[in-house]
């Protein structure tokens with residue numbers, strides 16, 4: 315499952331466009347220095363330039379070189395101020411600005427990588443128990459992120475919804491396999507056990523502050539709430555259900571209908587879409603359901619695979 319988890323945190327440093335832009339910072343800095351900010355060079359030209367270098371470059375050697383070049387340029391521009399002490403102090407000053415920014419960004423990136431690894435580990439542990447859920451979680455994550463993109467949500471919110479989609483059923487870890495994989499209809503008692511999974515998932519993840527702050531716990535706890543208030547575990551209604559959970563709810567229902575389960579064959583896509591249409595204002599937020607229906611009707615998202623096929627490539 316790891317290889318399918320695709321979250322775009324802090325990939326900018328590997329982007330050739332960003333690197334090229336960074337490389338043209340020096341001539342821009344020189345032009346500004348010579349023609350515009352001649353008497354306030356230190357603050358207005360080289361400091362922003364070194365901050366940008368720290369943001370975009372991972373290599374300490376690059377930062378040393380950039381700060382060295384900046385010092386030389388400053389000397390060329392103002393030769394009358396040059397002494398070894400002043401040049402060394404300036405070089406160190408520029409280096410430290412970029413280096414501190416680099417360390418801060420590295421720490422942030424490592425935190426995100428840890429989060430992705432944690433998400434992968436949790437998702438893999440659920441896959442190990444229930445193969446259906448493995449594909450289902452990835453499909454739900456994919457659909458939900460596409461819905462969020464169509465609603466013009468930020469990249470960060472879209473990524474958080476993707477993570478929430480991967481983890482939304484994590485509470486099924488606490489439901490016996492005999493119930494999860496039961497080939498026949500569930501008894502009321504068994505269904506009540508299944509209904510515990512949002513709360514179990516919440517209990518498992520509640521101490522991870524990133525999940526709490528960014529709506530992922532809301533997804534886990536509220537993804538079975540219904541727009542008309544007939545869902546579980548709390549019977550929340552309408553916009554009292556967090557938006558992220560309302561998005562997951564549409565994707566979850568669609569994928570559940572179009573995937574093959576142990577106790578029934580999958581429905582046709584048209585049948586599933588009709589169920590989503592009929593559920594507007596009842597099970598689903600009507601606006602979000604319409605966004606999803608439009609995406610499918612316009613072919614802007616692929617209808618994902620069932621429980622025995624690989625998921626289609628994401629854009």
Ligand SMILES: [Fe+2]
Pocket residue numbers: 482483511537538
């Ligand atoms: Fe669920």
